[in-house]
Amino acid sequence: MAHLAPVWSKLTPLTVVRGEGAYVFDSEGVRYLDATSGIAVTSTGHSHPRVAQAIADQAQLFIHAQVNIYTHHRLQELADRLENVTPEGIDTFFFSNSGAEATEAAVKLARQYTKRTNVIVFQGSFHGRTAQAMAMTTSRTGYRAGYQPLPAGVFVSLFPGFPRVGGADGTSVTQAIDYLDYLLAAQTAPGETAAMVIEPVLGEGGYLPAPAEFLEAIRERCTRYGILFVADEVQTGFGRTGRMFAVEHAGVTPDILVMAKGIASGFPFSGIGSSYDIMKEWTVGSHGGTYGANPIGVAAAIATLDVIEEEGLVANAAQRGAQLSEGLRQIAESRKEIGKIRSLGLMVGVEIVDPVTGAPDPGRTAAILKELFTTHHIIAMNAGTFGNIIRWMPPLIVSQEQIDTILSGFRASVEATA
Known part of the structure; x- marks a missing residue:
């Protein structure tokens, strides 16, 4: 064209x-x-007729209500709705436009809260195509080729069963946990590691679920060392895996939840959720975005939650x-x-x-x-x-x-x- x-x-x-x-x-x-x-x-x-109508109705009231200037009337409603459906402890939200933006926000929040620099990701991951998110993406060379140097401070650990044909088994889970401990001892010390970021199911990496035992091991190490556990649920969230969020299958709770894709039925909208105790340490004005918390996106997200629940x-x-x-x-x-x-x-x-x-x-x-x-x-x-x-x-x-x-x-x- x-x-x-x-x-x-x-x-x-x-x-x-x-x-x-x-x-x-x-x-x-x-x-x-x-x-x-x-x-x-x-x-x-x-x-979906209900989502389309919500978008049309909202467009008659506000197309753009810049969130730094004034709070539009449905923003609190969405935050309340998300607090009800996200994992326990996730009660405070920041909104943006895409999965990559939300990933970047999660990393910035983790670094501000912990006062640490480094991030651990897992082999086979896809977190986006912006510079920071690209540095965290390891599923295919085509997403990164020609763009080096990328932001530093990103360390890659093993994902169970990847890339071995057949997926994870008990041996590969043990090896992945052992390698994570090795990485913390050899390359990025716990005291300089802000976050571990994982997709509960690899997306671009091949639709490979992370075993519950592995997610539990990540949660335990994050808790032990004061590292934030970031669940990238951009692709897995909002019912895609048969639970509202994929971490629920393993019974683990992240410190930061990254959300996009299914959140608003196709309207560009994303966000991160965390606890207020973590969010309040984010320096005011150090992050934002002109279109974040767009009122049409908010309306689409509320309608999407309605449809997911009622249908x-x-x-x-x-x-x-x-x-x-x-x-x-x-x-x-x-x-x-x-x-x-x-x-x-x-x-x-x-x-x-x-x-x-x-x-x-x-x-x-x-x-x-x-x-x-x-x-x-x-x-x-x-x-x-x-x-x-x-x-x-x-x-x-x-x-x-x-x-x-x-x-x-x-x-x-x-x-x-x-």
Whole structure:
């Protein structure tokens, strides 16, 4: 397309004119089942009527109410709602526009609170494309290549089972915990480490859930050394994993919670949550943003929470995720090019491997995705360091029948590209 920067990668050639629920429609009226949800963003489906109406109503009152100048009337309402649904102890919130911005805010808060400089992240992570977030991203060289030097003070520890095909097991969890202790002894001392930042399920890294034992070990070490535990729930939050937040599966509580994507059903909005005791140490005026806490985003977020709660979308994510992952496992039983199935709620990853060697097979992955799109009108995308994970992230409103459509289309596409 003319006059548009070519830096955006393109998954499909579609020009879409509208979306409805789990579907998008192109300029010729052809319908496609969107199993990407705009990269796990449109959790309530495309243009949910209640969210769309909330946006329209708010636009008649304020489009931009700059939060440093005056507090608009629904800001407190959103903070109260989030305090009710976030993990215990998360009671104070700062709002911005994107996941990367929220990640940067979390790091700045951790450094201000602890008066320490360093940050530990975990192999396979994706935290964003701004400079600080890029320095924390380790899932693929393409996100960082050509941008060095990046901000210093970031140290990388192991994620259990990554990048070993098959995911985590007891041995890999033990090794990852041992390596974290080694890192604290050899590279970044506890007294200079402000935060450990982890995605409870690796996103761009391949939809690999962190075992509960590993998250518990991180929590214990953070508590022991006065390090802040930061949960990057940009992709996992707001029901995506079958719980409101993925850390709930492990029963751990972060010190800082990073939120974006599903928070406002597609309107650009993000935030971080922490305790007031931590937030009050953030120097006034040292962080902010012109568009943070945008009133339309606030209205969209409140409406999104309404829809999630009243339509039972967290439970639906758990049920439809189980249906999808079990169906994929049944298909995998007869297809050697399908490796392990990785899943937590409606974050489901399928490894595509060479049927002889078991090595990652990004070429076959691309062929399957193309067949899904062109023949079956199903939009899906890949992930993982080697590009061989097909990740399924349909909206939380997806139906049993739509999951069946995904499964039948996937089976046929695997067979057609064998």
